[in-house]
Amino acid sequence: MKAYVTIMPKNGVLDPQGKAIGHALAGLGFAGVGEVRAGKVIELELAETDPAKAQAAAEAMAKKLLANTVIESFKVEVR
């Protein structure tokens, strides 16, 4: 099964990439865009077939390596 780990800058952490994307969107004429925040998604193919165990495994991976929890929050979705 697959686990999708979505990693986002925590609230209160400056996100200059998101800001730059927001400015670029405004420059392209897309109106009405508020705050833009940029993160990343990491897709993991797991041998585990039990969704709860896959979830726990992906969360452990996120805590240990995939996200830096000082500055990033993450959520795991198993499909």
Next chain:
Amino acid sequence: MKAGILLFPGTNRERDMALALQRVTGVKPPMIWHGESTLPAGLDLVVLPGGFSYGDYLRCGAMAAQSPIMRAVAEFAAKGGHVLGVCNGFQILIEAGLLPGALLKNASLRFLSMDCHMKVERTDTPFTNRFKPGAVFRSTMAHGDGNYFADAAMAARLEAEGQVVLRYVTPEGAATEAANRNGSVNNIAGICSANRRVLGLMPHPENQVDPLIDGTDGLPLFESISASFATAG
């Protein structure tokens, strides 16, 4: 003093670091490959030089922090060993949890390659004892992710505990916003561990150790390390 330099795939400042260390110790420091699981015996100082380990994949320093050698470095530091991380080396120490906080993309989103000035906030560390109190010295920065981040509580704690060793300032010593090119919290350029024996900084003091090449502003840092081991015996 016996120093060793760590090498990761993508490290590129190890030779400059070796020359700087050799200048104060007279000995060419060994290079230690990241795949090793032990450090050479009798080492006093481990240095993580600059570069772009693992192509900065995932986050700068994140991959290198998981290398076998970093487990040995963590044990070395836990036993009171001295560790210096410069630029990517600082990023690796942070990702390995040997120093607090995080390093974000520069606030300007630009890679900054330029001179900077740093104020020495404390001279009672093994890395700064040869600087005059309150000294300001010139160095060079060359990084894309050097924007030091700590949340308000952590930043207050670092300040209170005296872990902020180096701060970006104007040549006159003022910690202004303009002097803080990468956007670091409280103009922080370098921090140390609670026991003062692990130091990380973004700029490159190893660039300024030769009077014929850009002066010797960075030399006191290396002389400090050498001096602290000379007095320690």
